[in-house]
Amino acid sequence: MSKSTLRINGSVVAAQPKAGSLVISYSDALNAILESEGWPGGGTERDHDHSEMVWEELPAIASHWLQTPDEPPILLDEATGKKWEAVLRSRCLLKRQNPASGVGRELRHPKPIHIDFSDLPFPPLRKPKFTFMDLFAGIGGFRIALQNLGGKCVFSSEWDRHAKETYLQNYGEVPFGDITTLSSMKLFSKSLDVLAGGFPCQPFSRAGVSARNSLGQEHGFECETQGQLFFDVVNLAKVHRPKILLLENVGNLIRHDGGNTFKVIRHTIEKDLGYSFYYKVYNSNPLVPQSRVRCLIVAFREKQSAFWEMPELTGKALPLRSILEDLPSDTNYTLSEKMWNGHIRRSARNVARGAGFTAYTRDLDKPSTTLVARYYKDGKECLIPQENHPKNLPRMLTERECARLQGFPENFMPHSSKVRAYKQFGNSVPVPLIEFVAKHIAITG
Ligand SMILES: C[S@@+](CC[C@H](N)C(=O)[O-])C[C@H]1O[C@@H](n2cnc3c(N)ncnc32)[C@H](O)[C@@H]1O
Numbered sequence: 001m002s003k004s005t006l007r008i009n010g011s012v013v014a015a016q017p018k019a020g021s022l023v024i025s026y027s028d029a030l031n032a033i034l035e036s037e038g039w040p041g042g043g044t045e046r047d048h049d050h051s052e053m054v055w056e057e058l059p060a061i062a063s064h065w066l067q068t069p070d071e072p073p074i075l076l077d078e079a080t081g082k083k084w085e086a087v088l089r090s091r092c093l094l095k096r097q098n099p100a101s102g103v104g105r106e107l108r109h110p111k112p113i114h115i116d117f118s119d120l121p122f123p124p125l126r127k128p129k130f131t132f133m134d135l136f137a138g139i140g141g142f143r144i145a146l147q148n149l150g151g152k153c154v155f156s157s158e159w160d161r162h163a164k165e166t167y168l169q170n171y172g173e174v175p176f177g178d179i180t181t182l183s184s185m186k187l188f189s190k191s192l193d194v195l196a197g198g199f200p201c202q203p204f205s206r207a208g209v210s211a212r213n214s215l216g217q218e219h220g221f222e223c224e225t226q227g228q229l230f231f232d233v234v235n236l237a238k239v240h241r242p243k244i245l246l247l248e249n250v251g252n253l254i255r256h257d258g259g260n261t262f263k264v265i266r267h268t269i270e271k272d273l274g275y276s277f278y279y280k281v282y283n284s285n286p287l288v289p290q291s292r293v294r295c296l297i298v299a300f301r302e303k304q305s306a307f308w309e310m311p312e313l314t315g316k317a318l319p320l321r322s323i324l325e326d327l328p329s330d331t332n333y334t335l336s337e338k339m340w341n342g343h344i345r346r347s348a349r350n351v352a353r354g355a356g357f358t359a360y361t362r363d364l365d366k367p368s369t370t371l372v373a374r375y376y377k378d379g380k381e382c383l384i385p386q387e388n389h390p391k392n393l394p395r396m397l398t399e400r401e402c403a404r405l406q407g408f409p410e411n412f413m414p415h416s417s418k419v420r421a422y423k424q425f426g427n428s429v430p431v432p433l434i435e436f437v438a439k440h441i442a443i444t445g
Pocket residue numbers: 136137138139140141142157158159160163177178179180197198199200201229424427428429
């Protein structure tokens with residue numbers, strides 16, 4: 001696992017800790033900072049002088065700062081960064097065998113502090129080639145893709161508590177919460193290369209639209225809580241002026257509301273932001289064995305050559321069998337007889353009335369259908385046939401297989417709760433699709 005070089009207020013911190021440097025793991029460092037701030041605090045008394053927002057976001061602020069310590073902590077000032085450096089220094093010295101002699105020497109010749117991220121599956125890069133923001137970060141599909149290309153995440157935001165847990169255990173960073181409260185602020189002074197994210201798609205997807213229609217709810221931009229999030233992306237772009245916007249949504253985005261939604265998106269990016277606008281709808285199945293149709297939008301701050309185009313994705317659809325684990329037929333991913341019979345009955349009814357869902361087992365030589373967040377309930381969208389099962393009962397995909405369907409690397413650590421893991425993979429993005437488009441931008445953009 002690669003070690004990361006970071007700078008803490010000017011003191012170079014070696015990739016491999018230099019002899020005598022003060023080494024602290026990112027998790028110890030994070031705990032030390034939070035403890036020093038009295039977070040989360042025991043009683044009802046406020047024993048801190050932070051604003052409500054800073055207090056709520058303290059784990060995000062501290063964990064971001066540990067990854068980018070040459071900037072002041074987000075929402076705080078340089079003095080706080082210095083204070084936190086002192087906290088880490090004293091925590092390291094306390095841990096030393098002979099603290100008394102160490103402290104004396106340390107005061108005269110401060111040693112570099114080495115933050116060790118090596119126990120993380122995806123530590124921050126040592127020598128990044130570009131910076132990016134990971135918005136609506138989920139479990140970091142964009143983050144892995146952009147880190148693979150040499151990017152360094154300088155800001156992440158995700159408000160779901162469980163997704164934050166998965167994010168922390170994989171990247172060592174707690175994403176900030178509700179982006180609507182932060183999107184008009186200058187969050188850091190560093191220049192930003194890529195603003196990336198899959199803004200929530202429920203208000204735009206076909207399934208989401210029909211569910212909302214039947215509930216009498218608004219959809220698209222009229223859905224106040226979710227549809228407006230595109231404008232938070234725009235606000236952040238206005239403040240930080242990234243070189244590139246890289247956005248993802250459902251394929252149906254271009255048709256929603258007779259094309260008006262997409263027109264507004266395009267117009268806002270071109271006219272309000274002054275960026276050049278490109279898009280393409282892709283089926284991800286030559287890259288992952290899943291038919292997942294996604295609209296990718298790329299916008300450039302600087303004008304591109306007249307010949308710039310979104311890349312073509314060619315190649316055969318991959319077979320589902322290529323990502324399957326070898327499981328015994330009595331695996332506990334096997335459906336109960338009751339559930340399987342229920343699927344069959346409902347499918348027969350739906351076939352008779354010519355509409356609705358039919359649950360059959362998948363052809364393993366074809367890609368899976370689109371993985372969805374509700375998959376954990378009964379797996380009906382993608383059931384794996386088990387010919388060696390005595391009652392021919394099919395099984396669900398495992399969490400690892402779902403990770404593979406979205407192209408997550410094998411060392412990715414899913415959420416420890418099965419339900420959360422399924423939901424999170426269903427909401428995520430095919431990592432290789434993002435990498436494919438981002439690589440094309442890096443080469444040609
Ligand atoms: C389509 S998912 C994106 C998944 C992500 N691309 C990934 O790779 O896992 C959209 C995410 O936006 C998050 N979200 C929705 N509204 C938000 C808000 N106001 N602030 C921060 N995150 C939000 C949801 O919790 C959800 O995880």
